[in-house]
Structures are given as structure tokens and as C-alpha cells.
Amino acid sequence: MTPIDSFIKFIVNFNIWILAKILVMAALGLYILFAFLVLQEVNLMARTLKGVFNLPIKITSLIHLIFSILVFILALVIL
């Protein structure tokens, strides 16, 4: 079998859902970075501005980060 034949065989047998899984995982990985950045920004702003609502907002951003990590793990397991 020539390299061209094996390449064509690879293209024909290629499972599109594997590519979709890689793209979803990459997107969710980027989302975790984004959620982490949000947490840092919120902590910075909460340090700058003292207020009653700081604690609930900090907790919400932490929940947001944990939720994004859980979705990443869920995608890793079920996809």
C-alpha cells in the first residue's frame, strides 16, 4: 500500500466526532482559563472596593470556575 493509499484510507475511515471532541475540549479548556481570569479580576476589584456584596460575588465567580471545570471533566468522560 502506497502512502497515498493509506492517506485516502485514513480520510475515508476518519471519525468526525473525534475532531468534534478535540474542538469541544479545547473550547472548554479556554473557558476554564477565562473563568480563572474572571476570578482574579473579581478578587482584585473586591480588594479595591470594600462593599457588602463582595463576598457573594467572590463566591459566584468561584462557583463559575468550579462549574466550568466540572463541565470540562464531564465532556472528557462522556465524549
Added chain:
Amino acid sequence: MLMVFLPLILKVLPLLNFMPSRFQIITVVMWYLLILSFVFDRFLSWFFNVYIVTDERIIDVDFISLVYRETSQVALDKIQDVTYKSGGLLKGLFDYSDVFVQTAAEIQTIEFELVPHPAIVVKMINQLIIQEEQEKIEGRVR
């Protein structure tokens, strides 16, 4: 609110049926993740969009998005004019409007968007400017 219940449409219109069921689940979960992110982004943009007035300077923090923040500050002795524009039924009824602080600094106008009691804000800033000018004349340094 409509966005929250949008995945229920999938029961009537099978738009995601071309996907395997595991991808359908992840799509719905990702949809809710995006909604959470959008709501949180809008809330924080409003909550952290603050104006700080001290006896030395005015600081304007514009939390444009979750990853982009713009902070500008101007010393009170650089302020040339403080005005506010009011008008409209709701603004008049609830006493809120935009306050404009004209400066001689690089940032020419600092805009306080939709602040409550704009007349009091303008009065307070003007008092602080007079106080700052007096301190300058008397040579007091803080």
C-alpha cells in the same frame, strides 16, 4: 429568561438529532455555561463600573467586560467644569442622570453615567474643588 428555556424547544424540534446523544448533552450544558457567563458579565460590568470621588482626585473605573477594564483619574485642580444633563420622564421622576467632568488633563471628559442625585454630586465636587483651591492658596500639603 427565554434563553434559559430554549433547550426545551429541542423536545419539539429535534435540531440536535444529527449528533450522538452524548454530544447533545454537552451542547445543552455548554449553552447553560454560556448563559451563566453572559449574565455574570453583564452584572459585573454594572456592579464594578464605579466612580470614586476623594478630596484629591476623581477616579472613574469602567468595567467594560470581564477581561477589559479602563481606569482614568484626574486631580481636582485639573477640573475645569462639572455639569449634568437631566431630561426625560424616568430621569426626572427617579432623579438620576449623566454627570460630565471637563478636565484640562489628557482625558478631557470623565462621564458619570446615570448616577442618582446628580445635583448633589455636582455640588459636592464643586465644594471639593473650592476646598482644594483654598489649600493651594494657603499652602497646605496633605
